[in-house]
Amino acid sequence: MLSYTPACRQLVGSCSALNVRRSQTFKAFYATIRSLREAPPTDIDDVSADNDFILSILRANASSRDAKPYFASFGVPRPQSRLPAPVLPQHDDSIPTQSLEPTPPIEHTKVSPLIASIIDPVxxxxxxxxxxxxxxxxxxxxxxxxxxxxxxxxxxxxxxxxxxxxxxxxxxxxxxxxxxxxxxxxxxxxxxxxxxxxxxxxxxxxxxxGDPETEQxxxxxxxxxxxxxxxxxxxxxxxxxxxxxxxxxxxxxxxxxxxxxxxxxxxxxxxxxxxxxxxxxxxxxxxxxxxxxxxxxxxxxxxxxxxxxxxxxxxxxxxxxxxxxxxxxxxxxxxxxxxxxxxxxxxxxxxxxxxxxxxxxxxxxxxxxxxxxxxxxxxxxxxxxxxxxxxxxxxxxxxxxxxxxxxxxxxxxxxxxRGLPIRVVRTTEEIDRTKMNALLEQSFGRTLEEKDFYDRLKHTLDFVIIAGDYAGAAIVTNEPCAHLSRPISYLDKFAVLPSHQGDGTVDFLWVALHDESYGLGHPFSVNPNGGKEGQGEGRDLVWRSRANNPVNKWYFERSSGHVRMGDWVLFWCDAEKRLRLEQERRGRAGLSYIEGWEEGRLASWIDIVQKIPSCWRK
Known part of the structure; x- marks a missing residue:
């Protein structure tokens, strides 16, 4: 059985309740000589069209978060709603109370303003x-x-x-x-x-x-x-x-x-x-x-x-x-x-x-x-x-x-x-600190300890991916590890301005992060973003997130694995080229047990990540 998000179920419920009345009103009001040339559709045709419309909405399977751009464009608040306020049963002493049916819950009679704006846009x-x-x-x-x-x-x-x-x-x-x-x-x-x-x-x-002759x-x-x-x-x-x-x-x-x-x-x-x-x-x-x-x-x-x-x-x-x-x-x-x-x-x-x-x-x-x-x-x-x-x-x-x-x-x-230009920088001197500070503080809603943050980056920075004029950024550091032959690649910060959330910047930034870290070595990572352009060996990418972070669902879908560390969740993405080679070596058996290169790495990652200091003011 198919399952759908609450936003879809709410939308479909309102569609089925209001679509017949709205369709009849629409057809009656706009009836023209041209539309009367053909025989009117039968009720069966109407039902089939309505079902096709509802199924198309269900297939979108949009969550409330996904549908925010639609609501922002079409769900404009109105001083007066076209839909009349629901009339609820009122207690009247002149009517015997025992003859009344139980009053239905109020929430069943309410019409969501968002759904009203979808069914009948302002x-x-x-x-x-x-x-x-x-x-x-x-x-x-x-x-x-x-x-x-x-x-x-x-x-x-x-x-x-x-x-x-x-x-x-x-x-x-x-x-x-x-x-x-x-x-x-x-x-x-x-x-x-x-x-x-x-x-x-x-x-x-x-x-x-009157158009000026300018290069475009x-x-x-x-x-x-x-x-x-x-x-x-x-x-x-x-x-x-x-x-x-x-x-x-x-x-x-x-x-x-x-x-x-x-x-x-x-x-x-x-x-x-x-x-x-x-x-x-x-x-x-x-x-x-x-x-x-x-x-x-x-x-x-x-x-x-x-x-x-x-x-x-x-x-x-x-x-x-x-x-x-x-x-x-x-x-x-x-x-x-x-x-x-x-x-x-x-x-x-x-x-x-x-x-x-x-x-x-x-x-x-x-x-x-x-x-x-x-x-x-x-x-x-x-x-x-x-x-x-x-x-x-x-x-x-x-x-x-x-x-x-x-x-x-x-x-x-x-x-x-339209998108944004993507570029990669590798030194702290190339970072515009004023713009980076504004990006991080607006994205996380906290105040940055600027001196401590940049002092740490001077010693650990691997690269920074910047989208547009600091509309988004991904900061990756090299964290030394005594138990491993090379430092671990750690995603220290991944931030997008609130004004650019939902316009594709998040995906553009993550694709560039993939191409510059754990996706290196694949032909499809050869993107001209000013970085390594696909050349080199991919490295495991590690990062942490608060356990109650609403973005974690997005991280779960993009990571190779995760482990909980108290109030935190540790995520990682395995180097894709190494995974492909290992899978080819083992054939159809798949990677079902811990490989030699995996032994001890999780404990080392947890140990290192837990020691990374916070960059926010308390």
């Missing part, structure tokens, strides 16, 4: 979606169903249609693209949504007038848009419709011509962000008096970029061609291009161009935004990505677990974030 958000065909009718139905599910959760798609088999300049290519657009519109309406084809050009060819680390789109050009999109969103757009643009002669869909998406990302920022103050004022609910206004600033294609994610050299799970564009995009195998240029023809598209769009979108590249076979995973804003499988898990994980398939989505 502020709807937008997502830019590239539907990159060609797709069969069955595949298009699956994609449309996913878009409808996302709309129910408050994320409204602005879709740009592309067809790789219809080349620009071909005869009747324009009419073929329009036909694809109308097919998707029909599929969306068939699955209970309302869609509007926006067949007129909404972007203009060429750079935007991303490819600027060959198109632009003005606020007035977005009127059709804004009108569709206000009317509760999903705009579906073919890749057309106005040239200098005001002719509508077909262009690359990536240029349309790049221009829309910039234009919608600019329009959203211009209207942010008025939207805040509107939400304060709840008039935004009546106006049906939608925040134009894109929260997600979704690229739905036939290829899936970006293939990874570290996973034998299986997709990257999480990409830090700032530090990894160049390396991904350099390691992109020639055979992938035939099987994943558009991976690199879509990666460039993600970099362009995310450069304009808010820092919390992300992009996801997904196969049409995995459209249901978009709900999990929306709720958690995390990859389907964490990239910081041990490589052995990733290799054997059933969730890791050729169709696993790739989550892409």
């Amino acid at each position: 502020v709807r958000r937008t997502a830019l979606v590239k539907v990159q065909g060609p797709f069969s009718q069955v595949q298009l139905d699956s994609i449309a169903r996913g878009m409808v599910h996302l709309e129910k959760l408050g994320l409204v798609s602005v879709i740009v249609v592309e067809n790789d088999d219809i080349h620009r300049g071909e005869q009747d290519s324009r009419s073929a693209v329009i036909e694809d657009t109308m097919r998707l519109v029909s599929c969306l309406e068939k699955h209970g949504s309302r869609a509007r084809p926006v067949l007129g050009a909404i972007v203009r060819l060429g750079p935007k007038p 680390d991303f490819i600027s789109p060959e198109a632009h848009t003005f606020p007035s050009d977005l009127v059709p999109i804004r009108s569709a969103l206000r009317s509760g419709e999903i705009p579906v757009i073919p890749p057309f643009a106005l040239d200098s002669f005001c002719r509508s011509v077909r262009i690359d869909a990536n240029d349309v998406l790049g221009a829309l990302a910039r234009g919608m962000v600019e329009a959203g920022s211009q209207n942010s103050s008025s939207q805040v004022a509107a939400s304060a008096d709840a008039s935004i609910e009546a106006s049906g206004e939608v925040d134009l600033t894109p929260l997600r970029l979704m690229i739905i294609n036939r290829e899936g994610g970006v293939p990874s050299y570290a996973r034998a061609g299986y997709p990257h799970l999480l990409i830090n564009l700032d530090s990894e995009s160049k390396h991904i291009r350099e390691t992109f195998q020639e055979s992938w240029r035939h099987t994943h023809k558009t991976s690199l161009s879509n990666l460039a598209l993600a970099k362009t769009c995310l450069a304009y979108m808010p820092p919390t935004s992300s992009a996801v590249m997904v196969s049409h076979r995995s459209q249901s995973s978009l709900i999990g990505n929306l709720i958690t804003n995390r990859p389907a499988v964490s990239s910081s898990l041990p490589h052995a677990l990733l290799q054997g994980n059933r969730k890791l398939t050729p169709h696993t989505p790739t989550l892409i974030r």
Whole structure:
């Protein structure tokens, strides 16, 4: 039997109770002549769609912690809830008390404000979606169903249609693209949504007038848009419709011509962000008096970029061609291009161009935004990505677990974030103490004994991994051990600013830590972060954590083992290359007993770690 987190059970319970009433109200209010062309769906179809929606949420299996980004974006507090307060039975002396049924517990009648915001979001958000065909009718139905599910959760798609088999300049290519657009519109309406084809050009060819000529680390789109050009999109969103757009643009002669869909998406990302920022103050004022609910206004600033294609994610050299799970564009995009195998240029023809598209769009979108590249076979995973804003499988898990994980398939989505630069320093002189102190104190909520801390690092420091401008850091020291031939590698501090928790920085930092310590010697550790770049022998990594630390669950998943030491827990990660060699030596028997190199090491680690002084003021 499947087990789900309390957050999922709470969400599904509210879905089943409120979805029927909300669906009927929605359909009655937005009934149009176009929606009446086809026969209304039967009750069986409604139930099937509702079950599919609920199962998609359950598969996300999100904890309350995982769902915090979703609640922060969609669960905006409201002065007045749309859901009426529950009416509880009151004692009345005029009614015989013995005739009353036992009063149900109060908690069963309460509606969680978080669930209310999910089922009926206050502020709807937008997502830019590239539907990159060609797709069969069955595949298009699956994609449309996913878009409808996302709309129910408050994320409204602005879709740009592309067809790789219809080349620009071909005869009747324009009419073929329009036909694809109308097919998707029909599929969306068939699955209970309302869609509007926006067949007129909404972007203009060429750079935007007045843009300064400055060097950028991303490819600027060959198109632009003005606020007035977005009127059709804004009108569709206000009317509760999903705009579906073919890749057309106005040239200098005001002719509508077909262009690359990536240029349309790049221009829309910039234009919608600019329009959203211009209207942010008025939207805040509107939400304060709840008039935004009546106006049906939608925040134009894109929260997600979704690229739905036939290829899936970006293939990874570290996973034998299986997709990257999480990409830090700032530090990894160049390396991904350099390691992109020639055979992938035939099987994943558009991976690199879509990666460039993600970099362009995310450069304009808010820092919390992300992009996801997904196969049409995995459209249901978009709900999990929306709720958690995390990859389907964490990239910081041990490589052995990733290799054997059933969730890791050729169709696993790739989550892409703007990310942060990662660098490695090896001396205390290279550390900005002011910024490091602020990072450690904000992350741990304690005051640092600065002098004692840095005096110890002068003698023991091995390396420091720094993410961005001290948004996160991992400090590793060499702790002498009389019983072992070499010092132990000790993770002294692992810290991320609270403002960067949940944006991928934790995973980016841990992957870099893996590549610089216990993952050394493997080809997949060759990452250009300024460190050893995969060269050398991996070393066991040891660290400790308070027994009541809520992060320990995360550590348990990433460590090779742990042992309790009173108020502390000792964790360690074995050098992966040595484990692989030992496993090959023993064949299929596995490592089921203590090897010679393991004897006595645990007692030595405990002895050393217990003697490491605290760096915090008491």
